[in-house]
C-alpha cells in the first residue's frame with residue numbers, strides 16, 4: 001500500500017475510484033459546490049442527495065458511476081461521516097476504512113480522496129487518521145487461504161489537496177504524518193499477525209524469533225533467555241507454567257536507547273507471552289478455547305511497539321520484556337497446590353493453573369527492577385473478569401503510577417484505544433491470601449481483574465501500570481478498522497504515550 005499527496009482535483013486525478021466524504025448537514029450541497037467545483041458529477045451528487053436517499057449518516061456509502069468525460073475514475077463513493085458537530089478523528093478513521101474496503105471489494109487498485117475537515121484538527125492529523133483507517137481496515141489474516149481466494153489488493157491511495165488546501169498543514173507536514181502513521185500501522189499489523197498465527201506455528205521460541213526479526217537492522221538490542229538462563233535467574237513462574245509443554249520457555253529482552261542520555265531512566269514494557277493457554281491441569285472448557293492462541297497479545301504489543309519506537313527514532317529509552325511459555329496439561333505439568341518461590345523470595349501457592357499469566361509476569365516484573373525504571377507498564381490478556389467488566393472496547397488499567405495512568409488515558413482517547421482505571425485498594429489484598437504461602441495466584445469469584453493486579457503489585461518496586469487487554473486484544477465481530485480476531489491493541493496507545501514521553 002502506497003500513499004501519495006497530490007495538488008490535484010477529482011476531475012484531474014488518475015484513480016480507479018474516488019471517495020467523497022459526505023456530512024449529514026443541510027448545507028451539504030453548497031459544501032459540494034464549494035469543495036468540488038461545478039461539472040456534471042456535481043449534478044449526479046445533487047440528484048442523489050435531493051432524492052433523500054443519502055443523508056450523510058455514518059453507516060451510508062453510495063456508489064455513483066460517472067461518465068468518462070467527468071473523471072477517469074470508474075466509481076465514485078459518497079461516504080457518510082455524520083453530523084459536523086460529531087465529526088472527530090475516530091469518525092474519519094472509520095469512514096476512510098469503509099471507503100478503502102469498498103474500493104478493494106470493487107477491485108480498484110487506486111483510490112483518491114479529499115481529506116474531510118475536522119474542527120480543531122490539522123490536515124496532518126486528519127491524514128494520519130485516514131491512513132490508520134485505511135491500513136488497519138484493509139488488514140486481513142488470509143495467508144492460509146488458497147491463493148485464488150485472496151482478493152486483489154488496493155495499491156495506492158491519493159490524498160488530493162484540492163482548492164481547500166490542507167487545513168493549516170504544509171504538504172511536508174502531511175507527508176511526515178502519513179509516513180509516521182504507516183510505521184505505527186505496520187507495527188500494529190505485525191502485532192495482529194502474531195496474534196492470529198495459530199499455536200501449532202507459535203511457541204515461545206517463535207516469539208523470540210519474531211522479536212529478533214523485527215529488531216534486525218534497527219537500534220533495538222535483543223537478548224533471549226532459554227531454560228538454562230531462566231533457571232540461573234530463578235525465573236520460576238515462567239519455568240513452572242511451561243512445565244507441561246514439550247517446547248522450551250523463553251524470556252525476551254529488547255532494549256532501545258533512543259534518549260540523548262542513554263542512561264536516562266527507561267520506560268519498561270512487560271508483555272504476557274502465553275503462546276497457548278489451555279488452562280493447564282485446571283483445564284479450560286472446550287468452547288472458545290481456540291481463542292487462547294492470542295494469549296500472547298501483551299507480548300505482541302510490546303515487541304511491535306519496540307519496533308515502532310525505533311523506526312520513529314523516538315527520543316526515549318524503552319526496555320521491552322516478554323515472558324513466554326505454553327500452558328499445557330501433561331504428566332509433567334504444574335499442579336494446583338504447587339508452591340513456587342520467586343527470585344525476590346516471595347512464595348506463591350498455585351491455586352489454579354489457569355491463572356498462569358500473573359505467574360510468568362511476576363518474573364518479568366522482578367527483572368524490571370534492575371533497570372531502575374521511570375515507569376513499568378505491563379500488558380496482558382489476564383482475566384476473563386476484565387472482559388466481563390469492560391467488554392471488548394476498553395482496556396482495564398490499574399497501577400501506582402498516577403502520572404503515567406493520566407498519560408495513558410490521554411493517549412487512549414487520542415488513539416481510541418481507550419483505557420479505564422479500576423481501583424487497587426489495599427482491602428483487595430485479602431483476596432490473594434494463602435494458608436500455605438505468601439500469596440496465592442487466584443483470588444476467587446469477585447473482582448477478578450483487580451485481584452490479578454494485586455498479585456502483580458507484590459512484585460513491583462517502582463511506579464507501575466497494569467493494562468488488562470483480555471477484552472480488547474481480540475474482536476468478536478469486525479468493525480470498520482478492527483477486523484475479527486487479533487486487534488494489535490495497545491501498539492498505537494503505547495507509541496502515542498512514548499511519543500509524548502519523548503517530547504517531555
Ligand code: BES
Pocket residue numbers: 277279295352354355356357381382383384385387441442443444448470471
Ligand atoms: N488468558 C486467560 C484470560 C482471558 C480470558 C483472556 C478470556 C482473554 C479472554 C487467563 O490466563 C485466565 O485463564 N484467567 C483466569 C484466571 C482465574 C483462573 C483466576 C480467568 O480469568 O478465568
Ligand code: MN
Pocket residue numbers: 277279353354355356357
Ligand atoms: Mn489462563
Ligand code: ZN
Pocket residue numbers: 274277295354356357381382
Ligand atoms: Zn492466559
